[in-house]
Amino acid sequence: MCGIVGIFLKDPKLEPQLGQMLASMLCVMTDRGPDSAGFAVYGNGKADHVKLSLRAVEGYDFAALADGLSTTAGGKPALSVRSTHAVIEVPAAKEADVRAALAAQYPDVAVVGAGSRMEIFKEVGLPKNVAARFDLAKMSGTHGIGHTRMATESAVTTAGAHPFSTGVDQCLVHNGSLSNHNDLRRNLTREGLTFATQNDSEVAAAYLTWRMQQGASLGEALKAGLDDLDGFFTFVVGTESGFGVLRDPIACKPAVMAETDQYVAFGSEYRALVDLPGIENAKVFEPEPATVYFWDRAA
Missing domain, CATH: 3.30.70 (Alpha-Beta Plaits)
Structure with a gap:
C-alpha cells in the first residue's frame, strides 16, 4: 500500500520549518506503511x-x-x-x-x-521512530519528499526502504506495484545498472536513470515510463531545484495535492496535509492520470 508525501516551499520564510512539516506529513501516513520509512531533504550546499x-x-x-x-x-x-x-x-x-x-x-x-543539496535517510521501523531517529523535525531546506512502506514484493530491510536515488540530487518514492519489474531489472542489468534489492521501486528509479543516460530529460523519462512500466504507480521525484509527480494512466492509487502562495504539497491522502499552514485556503486537487507535474525553484 505505502504512503508518499512531498512538500515544495515557495516562501523562504518557511524553510526552517521544512523538517517539522515533512515529519508531520510522514507520520500521518503510518498506517499506509508501518514497516519502514525514509525521506530526502534538500538543504544548503x-x-x-x-x-x-x-x-x-x-x-x-x-x-x-x-x-x-x-x-x-x-x-x-x-x-x-x-x-x-x-x-x-x-x-x-x-x-x-x-x-x-x-x-x-x-x-x-x-x-x-x-x-x-540532497540528503537521504531511511530505516526500518515506524515512521514516527524513523523521523525521531534522524531528527527530521529540526532539518531545514527548500523541499523534501518522504515514504512510509508496507512491504509486499520484497523483504523489510533498510536497503529496501525509499527513497531510491535516480541520479545526482535526484531521488524517487513510489506507491503502487510494477508487474514487469523482473524483466526490466534483467534488461537494465544488461545495460550496466546494478541493484541492491528485489524492490520494484528500485527498478523504477533505475529505469529513470537509464533513460536520462540516453539523453532524455526527467520529464521525458517519466513520460516514457507510462509505456514501459507495466502496473499501477504514483511517483514523487525530488531534484536539486524542485519536485515532480506522475500517476499511471489508470490512477488507481490515491493522491491529493494542495497549493498556496507559500508551498505545494503532495500526500497519498488529504489527511497528510491537514496540519500545513494555511491549508484551509489552499487550492486542493487530485493530479490527473498520465500527467507530469513539476514545480521548480528556477521557474
Missing part, C-alpha cells in the same frame, strides 16, 4: 562540492571513516552523523576517488545518494 549520503550499522564509527578519507578527499570531509547514516561533503573533483576508496576500504558502508 557548497559550490563545487558533493554530499554523499552514507548508511552503515548502528554505532558505526563514521568519524574514523572521515579521517581515513582525508588524503583521498584532499582534506578531512565535512561530516554530519545521524544514527545509522552520515553525510560527508567532498570536492566534486574528488567524488570518483572517494567513491572508489569507499568501495575498496569500507565495503560495509552503502552510498544511498549524492548531490550538492
